[in-house]
Amino acid sequence: MKKIIFNFFICTILIFAAVLPVTGQIHKINTKEVNENFNFIMDKYPLPPPISIDMVLEESICRRMSVRSYTGEAVTDEELSTILWAAYGLTENGNRSIFNPDGTYSTIIYVIRSEATYKYVPEDHSLSLYKSGNYLNIGQYDNAPVKFGLVWDMNTESDELIGMADIGMIGQSIYFDANALDLGTVTTGMYVDELFQLGIPSNEKPEIIMPLGHPSSPYDFTYDPLPASNLPAVIDNTFSLEDAINNRQIIDIWDDIPLSLLEQSQLIWSSYGYSYLYDNINNKRHRTLPSAIGYYPFKIFAANHSGVYQYLPSTHSITEILQGDQREEIKNCVEYNNIMIDTASFIIVPFLDTNIGSSQYQRFWYYENGAIINNVLLEATALNLQTNVIYDISNEAGLRSALGISSQTNLVPLSVVPVGNPFISPNTPPENPDIDGTTSGNAGTSYTYTFNSVDPDDDDVYYYIEWGDGITEDWDGPHVSGVDVDIAHTYENQGTFTIEAKAKDSNSAESGWSTLQVTMPRNKALTNPLFLRALERFPNTFPVLRYIFRL
Numbered sequence: 368m369k370k371i372i373f374n375f376f377i378c379t380i381l382i383f384a385a386v387l388p389v390t391g392q393i394h395k396i397n398t399k400e401v402n403e404n405f406n407f408i409m410d411k412y413p414l415p416p417p418i419s420i421d422m423v424l425e426e427s428i429c430r431r432m433s434v435r436s437y438t439g440e441a442v443t444d445e446e447l448s449t450i451l452w453a454a455y456g457l458t459e460n461g462n463r464s465i466f467n468p469d470g471t472y473s474t475i476i477y478v479i480r481s482e483a484t485y486k487y488v489p490e491d492h493s494l495s496l497y498k499s500g501n502y503l504n505i506g507q508y509d510n511a512p513v514k515f516g517l518v519w520d521m522n523t524e525s526d527e528l529i530g531m532a533d534i535g536m537i538g539q540s541i542y543f544d545a546n547a548l549d550l551g552t553v554t555t556g557m558y559v560d561e562l563f564q565l566g567i568p569s570n571e572k573p574e575i576i577m578p579l580g581h582p583s584s585p586y587d588f589t590y591d592p593l594p595a596s597n598l599p600a601v602i603d604n605t606f607s608l609e610d611a612i613n614n615r616q617i618i619d620i621w622d623d624i625p626l627s628l629l630e631q632s633q634l635i636w637s638s639y640g641y642s643y644l645y646d647n648i649n650n651k652r653h654r655t656l657p658s659a660i661g662y663y664p665f666k667i668f669a670a671n672h673s674g675v676y677q678y679l680p681s682t683h684s685i686t687e688i689l690q691g692d693q694r695e696e697i698k699n700c701v702e703y704n705n706i707m708i709d710t711a712s713f714i715i716v717p718f719l720d721t722n723i724g725s726s727q728y729q730r731f732w733y734y735e736n737g738a739i740i741n742n743v744l745l746e747a748t749a750l751n752l753q754t755n756v757i758y759d760i761s762n763e764a765g766l767r768s769a770l771g772i773s774s775q776t777n778l779v780p781l782s783v784v785p786v787g788n789p790f791i792s793p794n795t796p797p798e799n800p801d802i803d804g805t806t807s808g809n810a811g812t813s814y815t816y817t818f819n820s821v822d823p824d825d826d827d828v829y830y831y832i833e834w835g836d837g838i839t840e841d842w843d844g845p846h847v848s849g850v851d852v853d854i855a856h857t858y859e860n861q862g863t864f865t866i867e868a869k870a871k872d873s874n875s876a877e878s879g880w881s882t883l884q885v886t887m888p889r890n891k892a893l894t895n896p897l898f899l900r901a902l903e904r905f906p907n908t909f910p911v912l913r914y915i916f917r918l
């Protein structure tokens with residue numbers, strides 16, 4: 368009987384021990400749930416580090432295509448983390464993965480999953496729980512395990528052109544990373560108001576929903592590039608999407624040196640061209656960006672030193688519109704602030720053809736304008752070129768005239784994208800150094816000499832010093848330009864020495880030599896002219912004097 372009671376006691380403890388953590392955990396989850404009345408952050412879910420994807424940028428651009436049917440298989444946190452970082456995260460330099468010239472970044476990304484909806488927080492690369500419950504039925508294509516609700520926050524940016532351009536850039540990175548990870552997505556602009564079911568505030572306008580999942584039909588591409596035309600065929604560089612995002616450089620002044628035809632070809636292709644991969648599932652060649660309603664209403668123009676050209680995507684070629692350098696005229700038609708557009712070697716201007724893209728879908732064209740810009744910025748980075756973006760076009764008619772298309776008033780410019788190599792001011796060598804210090808002293812005594820050279824470019828400087836007694840200082844430095852550098856030296860023997868010094872800057876440009884003569888007798892008498900004359904007159908006394916003064 369005792370044994371039965373003991374066994375019962377042990378079993379009760381074991382059952383209690385097994386159940387307690389479960390019930391405790393359930394209770395913990397309940398505390399994380401969001402009160403339906405609250406629309407603010409209730410909890411945070413740090414995302415794992417993004418996966419590094421080796422695929423080169425051009426290939427991920429070429430694999431971009433829309434997927435509308437998914438297996439329902441889950442998307443991992445690592446995959447989600449990778450896509451969200453590329454879409455809107457912070458780069459290694461603390462910049463955003465996309466570029467907004469005003470720095471407004473007005474997009475909110477709602478991440479809808481089966482258990483809850485979250486907001487993406489770029490600052491700490493986390494998800495903030497926004498609302499519990501399954502809202503995956505919002506928008507189109509319900510079998511996707513994740514949906515991104517891309518929302519424009521009007522309080523942060525009042526101009527929809529700029530807000531939608533950001534969303535267009537975000538959409539491109541979602542496509543590129545999703546397709547590189549063998550996941551699928553599609554930009555959808557219809558039924559986006561269903562995002563209001565999440566209870567989003569009135570200052571937020573739902574713009575785009577992008578489902579994300581595993582494609583029901585795996586990708587099936589054949590490499591089939593468009594043949595070279597008057598532009599070279601598109602090639603792969605070495606940068607991945609991640610490299611291009613991390614290395615993007617925005618500048619205000621360029622070196623004004625023409626780009627190679629291959630560079631111009633790659634840039635203009637990225638803006639609006641066709642993939643070098645043929646999609647065997649849909650029997651088509653996709654473009655570098657999606658387009659609403661399936662038609663592509665933009666016309667891409669580019670200006671360089673020699674003229675203005677229109678891009679013809681279907682043949683990957685250009686046609687000359689105007690001869691002569693129009694970059695100065697383009698500059699005069701935009702609010703460029705400090706951006707020296709006329710020094711950029713290649714200026715891309717996407718025009719919306721309003722005969723094709725109706726004003727009813729204006730926000731979609733604004734999205735596509737952002738997608739075009741995004742591609743050019745990424746491809747420029749992959750070519751080691753640098754860029755900027757201007758949305759503020761003050762004289763649309765003037766811009767059309769500058770590009771030789773005055774009569775085509777149906778063409779409306781939405782942005783100007785200057786590209787080129789950065790201007791690097793030529794290096795100037797540092798000035799000859801000043802040398803300051805005791806010119807007359809005693810051998811065997813340490814004296815401090817001061818060297819100072821100014822570098823006109825404010826580069827750090829190094830000093831090469833020959834003390835005149837066989838001893839040298841071999842490029843002492845680096846030192847701040849124009850700041851005194853004290854170096855002590857002792858002449859072991861008496862005599863007259865010439866200190867010679869020169870400076871070089873951190874680019875190895877050298878100054879001329881400076882000199883300072885110093886005399887180091889052991890005694891002041893040795894420098895006295897009377898003493899020296901006596902020595903000349905009575906040379907026989909020299910051994911005696913030598914003994915007395917230990918010369």
Ligand SMILES: Cc1cc2nc3c(=O)[nH]c(=O)nc-3n(C[C@H](O)[C@H](O)[C@H](O)COP(=O)(O)O)c2cc1C
Nearest residue numbers: 432433554555556557653654657658659661731734
């Ligand atoms: C702004 C915008 C809105 C779109 N809206 C929808 C949509 O509501 N539903 C949909 O299935 N596709 C939509 N698309 C995707 C296009 O239909 C698709 O990009 C186009 O047919 C080209 O196909 P591809 O992306 O596979 O190359 C949209 C694309 C854009 C850029």
